[in-house]
Each structure stands twice: as structure tokens, then as C-alpha cells.
Amino acid sequence: MEETMYTTKESVMRRAQELVDAKIPFxxxxxxxxxxxxxxxxxGQIIEEGWYGYRPNSDAEPDFAExxxxxxxxxxxxTRNGVSAKERLVCDIINYMEEAEKTFETSAxxxxxxxxxxxxxxxxxxxxxxxMFVDHATLxxxxxxxxxxxxxxxxxxxxxxxRAGEAHLLSEGDTMYLAACTKGPxxxxxxxxxxxxxxxxxxxxxxxxxxYMTHLLRKYVFGEGEDEHIIKDWRxxxxxSFDEIILNMFSPYLGLSTREIADRLGMAWEDGTAKSVNASxxxxxxxxxxxxxxxAEFKNANIAVKTIVVDGNNMPEQAMSFPSFTxxxxxxxxxxxxxxxxxxxASRFLFVVFEREDKEQIPVLRQAFFWNMxxxxxxxxxxxxxxTRIAIRHGAGLRLVKGIVRNTLPKAAExxxxxxxxxxxxxxxxxxxxxxxxxxxxxxxPLPDGQWMTTQCFWFNKKYTQSIIARAKEL
DNA sequence: GCATGATCATGC
DNA sequence: GCATGATCATGC
Numbered sequence: 001m002e003e004t005m006y007t008t009k010e011s012v013m014r015r016a017q018e019l020v021d022a023k024i025p026f027x028x029x030x031x032x033x034x035x036x037x038x039x040x041x042x043x044g045q046i047i048e049e050g051w052y053g054y055r056p057n058s059d060a061e062p063d064f065a066e067x068x069x070x071x072x073x074x075x076x077x078x079t080r081n082g083v084s085a086k087e088r089l090v091c092d093i094i095n096y097m098e099e100a101e102k103t104f105e106t107s108a109x110x111x112x113x114x115x116x117x118x119x120x121x122x123x124x125x126x127x128x129x130x131x132m133f134v135d136h137a138t139l140x141x142x143x144x145x146x147x148x149x150x151x152x153x154x155x156x157x158x159x160x161x162x163r164a165g166e167a168h169l170l171s172e173g174d175t176m177y178l179a180a181c182t183k184g185p186x187x188x189x190x191x192x193x194x195x196x197x198x199x200x201x202x203x204x205x206x207x208x209x210x211x212y213m214t215h216l217l218r219k220y221v222f223g224e225g226e227d228e229h230i231i232k233d234w235r236x237x238x239x240x241s242f243d244e245i246i247l248n249m250f251s252p253y254l255g256l257s258t259r260e261i262a263d264r265l266g267m268a269w270e271d272g273t274a275k276s277v278n279a280s281x282x283x284x285x286x287x288x289x290x291x292x293x294x295x296a297e298f299k300n301a302n303i304a305v306k307t308i309v310v311d312g313n314n315m316p317e318q319a320m321s322f323p324s325f326t327x328x329x330x331x332x333x334x335x336x337x338x339x340x341x342x343x344x345x346a347s348r349f350l351f352v353v354f355e356r357e358d359k360e361q362i363p364v365l366r367q368a369f370f371w372n373m374x375x376x377x378x379x380x381x382x383x384x385x386x387x388t389r390i391a392i393r394h395g396a397g398l399r400l401v402k403g404i405v406r407n408t409l410p411k412a413a414e415x416x417x418x419x420x421x422x423x424x425x426x427x428x429x430x431x432x433x434x435x436x437x438x439x440x441x442x443x444x445x446p447l448p449d450g451q452w453m454t455t456q457c458f459w460f461n462k463k464y465t466q467s468i469i470a471r472a473k474e475l
Numbered sequence: 476g477c478a479t480g481a482t483c484a485t486g487c
Numbered sequence: 488g489c490a491t492g493a494t495c496a497t498g499c
Contacts, residue, residue: 080490276484279492291486291491307493318494319478404480404498412478419479423491427481442488454481457491462477 006052007066009139012117016137019051019119026121027130035130043073047119047134060092062112070112073134075123076217083222085213086123087337088181091206096194100162104155109178109206116140120221138221146234147177147212150297153241154178158206165197170204172346173372176242176301177212179346180204182336210342211302227296230286242297243370246350249285250368257362258354261285278307278363282352292350303348303370309363310355314469319412320460324423326445327392327453330385340385340458344418348372353469369472380417384410384458388420395449398431405429405437409456417464423457 006012026043027035029050034042048054048063048071062070075086091113104110120136143151154175161170172179183205184190191200208216218224231237236245253261258281262268265284282305288295292305309317322343335341349371354363373381387410391397397408405427409420428438430452438444444452 276493279485293491294487305492309494321492321494323491402498406480421478422480422482425482425489 006064009067009069009115009141012052012064012067012069012071013137013139015052016117016119016134019047019134020137023133023135024051025131025133027128030130043121043129044071047071047073060108060111062115064117069115069117069139071117071119073119073121074213075132076120076221077123082224083214083217085210085217087213088179088210089208089213090181090183091208093183093203093205094158094162094180096162096167096192096201100159100195102159104152107155107159107206109155113206113208114141118216118221120217136221140216140220144219146229146231146237147215147300149234149237150176150242150301151178153237162194163196165194165199167192167194167197167201167204168199169375170201171372171375171378172207172209173348176297176303176348177209179207179209181207181346209300209302209346212300215296215300227294227299228288229296230288231297246286247368247370249287250352250365253285253365254367255364257364259362261365278309278352278354281365282307298350301348302342302346303350304343305350305352307352307354308465308469310353310366310466310469312355312357314466314473316462316465316469319419319421319462320465321421321423322458322460324455324457326455327396327447328445331389331392331448335382335385338385340381344381344458345373345378351469351472367469367472369475371468371472377417380415384415384418384420387414388458392447395432395447395451396453398429398447398451398453400431400435405431405454407453412459412461416461418458418460420456421459422454424455427454429453 006015026046030046031050034046062068064071072089074089076083077086092108095108099107118138118140119134120138121132121134123132155178157175158170158180161167161174170180172181174180181204182202184203190203192203194201219226231242231245253264258277261281267280267284283292286292286295292298297303298305306320308320311317323339325339330338333339350368351371352368353366355366356363391408391410394408399406412419424443426438426443428440428443430436430440430444432449432451440452444454446452
């Protein structure tokens with residue numbers, strides 16, 4: 001590595017702050033034309049070279065080895081929920097052959113990323129990378145103690161899979177904050193050797209999940225307050241895993257009806273038929289006010305809480321919905337950066353299962369378990385996503401049949417896993433022949449051909465959810 | 476009985 | 488008023 005004058009954290013950060021003050025766009029820092037290559041140039045390298053004045057290294061040492069600082073450049077954006085990280089923070093390729101024998105402290109992740117100089121820039125849709133610029137410089141030199149305990153648990157989960165000869169089964173949804181994300185040219189071409197199996201494993205890198213980056217961004221870069229934690233005493237994490245602690249909260253209530261649980265928790269049982277009783281009871285069991293997905297650990301780890309009612313054969317009464325999407329957005333995204341991937345593949349799930357024989361019965365809490373999509377199902381989901389994009393690109397084939405609008409989006413019968421269905425307040429369309437149904441401005445969004453269709457979302461098929469629950473029951 | 480279009484209820 | 492989780496309801 002070349003000599004650098006930046007040998008202390010202070011000098012690295014001072015130079016970083018000068019960059020913030022100077023507001024120099026990436027285009028002007030790009031001294032060797034890295035951005036011209038399809039705009040995909042590595043911003044970290046551009047800044048190391050064009051601002052710190054030394055050639056980027058790709059070895060195992062942090063970028064500023066003597067200072068012990070790794071330089072990372074990361075985009076953020078504003079959403080209706082406030083400021084959010086736009087991407088996961090990719091740290092370092094996982095060398096399966098070497099990492100398997102390490103400890104957390106000697107791991108490539110900790111060696112490189114225990115101290116990060118985080119350069120943030122605001123990402124704006126439609127603006128070229130050349131014109132964006134770093135506007136915050138933050139030294140991340142210690143993780144919150146309760147987070148670090150979870151990150152260590154994450155690292156153990158990744159390493160245990162490698163040690164079990166299952167590096168090819170790694171997935172982002174396996175872990176909470178620290179994840180093994182795919183890295184390299186579209187999957188197929190980048191496989192690596194793993195130590196305890198002959199099967200090649202997809203190249204992956206240590207990364208901090210987008211949701212966790214949002215947490216760090218809000219806390220350290222923008223100095224915002226924190227969300228309510230589910231685990232009130234972080235010391236519990238020293239002796240039990242996050243999953244164990246959460247699942248234990250449900251144990252006292254297994255086998256009880258929602259009415260009995262409501263009684264025990266001192267909840268009013270006003271209307272047992274309301275659509276949301278099961279969700280309300282789940283919230284109270286977790287001891288949180290409001291939406292579980294907004295509790296700190298769940299939000300930071302991208303964990304979705306799903307309550308399901310099943311019959312005696314584990315068959316859900318309904319398919320499982322996901323957040324709605326807009327048609328033009330889904331055409332704009334790439335698979336591994338898409339909302340669908342984020343919500344269904346990179347996400348972890350806490351399934352809370354209630355059971356009843358028939359609709360007259362009050363549901364009984366049967367089980368709670370964590371789940372994430374196994375790698376063998378990911379390609380199937382991607383196919384549904386691809387079909388959805390194709391349909392949308394062709395205006396979804398909207399046609400009015402006996403007062404109901406039909407479309408060509410993927411149906412439940414076309415996949416064992418998922419389908420696409422409406423998800424809006426009311427049905428709403430603006431059809432090519434001028435027909436307007438409902439209130440398109442509220443409940444629909446535009447297709448590329450100018451028609452408007454009721455807002456839709458992805459759904460897990462009932463049978464797919466059934467198979468998930470049946471498998472969890474066996475364990 | 477299931478698939479699919481449509482809608483309700485809650486939290487923010 | 489909107490986003491989201493969850494459920495209803497009709498036609499085949």
C-alpha cells in the first residue's frame with residue numbers, strides 16, 4: 001500500500017469534514033473516469049483517490065490501515081417516514097475457507113468495520129451520480145452495546161452455516177443486522193469454494209442491512225431519537241439469543257384462545273370478530289404500544305410480524321399480504337435491490353399462528369416462530385416478480401368483464417409460492433376507453449400505457465404458507 | 476371450495 | 488388520509 005499522510009482517525013475525519021464543507025460533486029473528484037463506466041464506479045475509491053490522494057487497496061486491511069479506519073460512502077434518501085438509508089452497507093467479501101476458522105474478533109468483518117468513516121450523500125431520483133456530493137461525515141467507532149450483542153449472534157449464525165457445509169444456503173434473511181449479501185456480477189458467474197462441502201457457494205459479503213443502516217443514520221448522522229425496544233434489558237442478550245427471548249414471551253399463552261389471552265392481559269374484549277384482534281393480542285404479548293414492525297429491533301432488523309389463522313390442517317384461512325407497490329416503481333428496480341426482494345427475501349418473519357376448526361370458534365394461539373425464505377424458493381419468487389413486470393409493461397391486459405376488471409397479473413395457480421392481487425381501499429380504474437371506476441387518485445396508480453389500475457400487492461399463496469407452518473411444527 | 480377481486484380496521 | 492395487515496364476498 002502507498003504511503004498516506006492520514007495516519008490517525010482525527011486526520012481522516014478532518015479531511016472528510018473538508019469534503020463536506022467543499023460540497024464537491026463526485027464527478028469532479030473522479031480523476032480516473034470511474035463513473036463513466038456505466039455510472040457504477042465505486043464512490044469509495046473515487047474519494048480515496050481524488051480527495052485523499054492515494055490508490056485504493058483491496059486487501060484485508062482497512063482503507064487507512066494505520067489509523068484503523070475504513071472509508072465507506074453511502075446514500076440516503078427521504079421517504080414519507082423520514083430519512084432512510086438507500087442501500088445496505090457492503091463491508092467485505094466472505095472468504096468461506098478462511099472465515100470458518102475465525103472468531104468474531106478476528107473476523108474480516110470486525111477487522112475492517114469496527115471503525116468506519118461514513119460519508120453520506122443524499123440520493124435523488126433522476127440526478128446523475130456525477131452531480132451528487134457528500135454532505136455528512138460521521139465516525140462510527142462504536143456500535144451500541146445492545147446492537148453489538150445481536151451483531152455477534154448474527155456472525156455466529158453465518159459462521160455456523162459455513163461450518164455445517166451450508167455456505168450455499170446462506171441468505172440475507174438468516175440474520176438481524178449483519179447479513180451475508182450476494183456480491184458480484186449477476187449470481188451465476190461468481191461462485192466460491194467452501195470448506196466443509198464440495199458444493200460451490202455464491203460469493204457473498206458481510207453487510208449491514210439497509211434497515212440497520214437507517215437506524216445508524218438516524219441515530220449518529222442525524223441525531224434522532226430511538227424507537228421503543230422490545231427487549232428492555234439488553235443484558236438478557238448475553239445469555240440468550242434474540243429469537244429465544246422473543247419466543248419465550250409467547251410461551252405462557254400457547255393453547256389459549258385470543259379471548260383468554262385478552263383477559264389475562266387485561267385487555268377489553270369488545271368485538272372478538274374485529275379484523276385485528278389477533279394482531280392486537282400479539283402486540284400486547286410483545287409488550288409494545290403500536291405497530292410491532294415499528295419496534296426498534298424489528299424495524300432495524302427488517303423483521304415482519306405476521307399473524308395467521310389456520311384450520312386443523314395448518315391451512316391458512318387467507319393468503320398473506322405484503323405492502324402495496326406502484327407499477328412504475330417495480331419496472332424501475334433491479335431484483336436484488338427491489339422492494340419485493342427486501343420485503344420477502346431479505347426480511348425475517350415472526351409468524352404468530354392461531355388455529356380454529358371453524359369460523360364460529362375463537363382462534364387459539366398455537367405457535368410463534370421465526371422464518372425466512374429458504375434459498376431454494378427465491379428463484380420461484382423472482383419468476384413471479386418477472387411475470388408481474390412483463391404484465392405491467394403491457395398495461396396488465398385490463399378488460400372489463402361483467403362489471404369486474406380482469407388483468408393478466410400472476411395468479412395463485414401459476415406458482416406454488418406467490419401471486420399478485422389488489423390492495424387498496426376500493427377498486428379503482430381509469431381505462432383506455434375513458435371509463436373511470438372508483439377514485440383512481442386515491443386507490444389506483446398509473447401503468448406505463450397511461451391507464452390506471454387498482455393498487456396491488458404480492459401475496460403468499462395459502463398453500464405456501466401452509467407448508468411453512470407445517471415444517472415449523474415438525475421442529 | 477377455491478380463486479380472485481374487493482374491502483375493513485388500525486396506527487400513525 | 489394513507490399505508491398496511493388482515494379479512495370478506497362473489498362467481499365459477
